[in-house]
Amino acid sequence: MKDFPSCFGESGVQVADSSPPTTTRAQNQVACIYQYTSQSFSGFITVTWMKNLMVQALSIAIENSANDSLGKVDIRPWLFSKRKGFKKMVVDSTKVDIYWDLSSAKFGSSPEPLEGFYLAIAINQELCLLLGDSQTEAYKKIDPSPFAPKASFLARKEHIFGKRLYNSKAQFCGKGRLHDIRIEFDPNERCGKCLTMLVDRKVVLQVTHLQWKFRGNQTILVDGVCVEVYWDVHGWLFDSAIFLFRTHVPVAKAGPLEGLSHGFSLVLCAWKSE
Structure with a gap:
């Protein structure tokens, strides 16, 4: 639990201890955290x-x-x-x-x-x-x-690799289907460096002028579930970027706009391959 991002600012995302250490640079790794209570x-x-x-x-x-x-x-x-x-x-x-x-x-x-x-x-x-x-x-x-009782799936952290295209899969809620996630980075876009994110081939997020907006967050809807997406692509100037997907689920008996709690979290560490 200590290795997952936890600090977020109002103007974007500040990822605490999020960059993978250089010693694991070439390592393909997936970490899954489950919570169990009895x-x-x-x-x-x-x-x-x-x-x-x-x-x-x-x-x-x-x-x-x-x-x-x-x-x-x-x-x-x-x-x-x-x-x-x-x-x-x-x-x-x-x-x-x-x-x-x-x-x-x-x-x-x-x-x-x-x-x-x-x-x-x-x-x-x-x-x-x-x-x-x-x-x-x-x-x-x-x-x-x-x-x-069975353990609940709490969080997943995955290292993904690519030059401009990065791919992963995620199930954002327990009964939802497995979704394809695609992240595209265009360093030569005419209006500045551009980030495009797709879920099942549908564009859900696009950020231009990344040189000024290299950190930020936006809420998308997947399977009827609110998913807040945080990004920190400042490291792409060197070799890596961080993406965090965090679902919000309503607390029982709460109103539609209140009583939200955190559900599943997905952290993608995107490495530039040689």
Whole structure:
């Protein structure tokens, strides 16, 4: 949770600790944060998929609601002995069981697998997070309680690469569909450098004169959900830019213009490729 943007100014976006460190410049990385609350535990699960020229890896971190670490597991499943396995941890009476099977996983350009895998995490013997399409195999390892709450998808941070075009996908609400996101950067636009953003091939945002408007924010509508888009492209003068998509959902029993709270957040770190 500490690595996600959190500071915003009235005239735009000020991203705290948002630029990826130079040591991860060539690394393709996706980090997903889930929030889990039950009678026995409240906290966060961060699942990070990584890939570079040398290795692919998976990292799982567990934190309590005070952001205190309860443990971290680093897995390099492309070493033959670790494509399938489990890990058990006990920290301050909290029991964490992690099971994974990536032996048949299929991948695209992202380090996150597309299919043929499962990752299951149980906290205090409650199955709270299950990723992948091989769920039957996961259930053989952990017997799910029908009353156990499931972790909610809180935020996603992804590194994307390109020269002028950057692509990603996002599901902005739990029952919404997966959308294609395309970001276009035109450094030679006649009225100044230009930023264009498309969702499912439809232009939802366009900013000209980026040399003066390199930070800003605008609200768009996706699946009937308000999504506030923040951008900081000052780094494009060098090698990177930051985009934040943050949904707003109405609080129960609140009026249509009040009682909004933050829902899902997507952070895209756009790197200029060579």
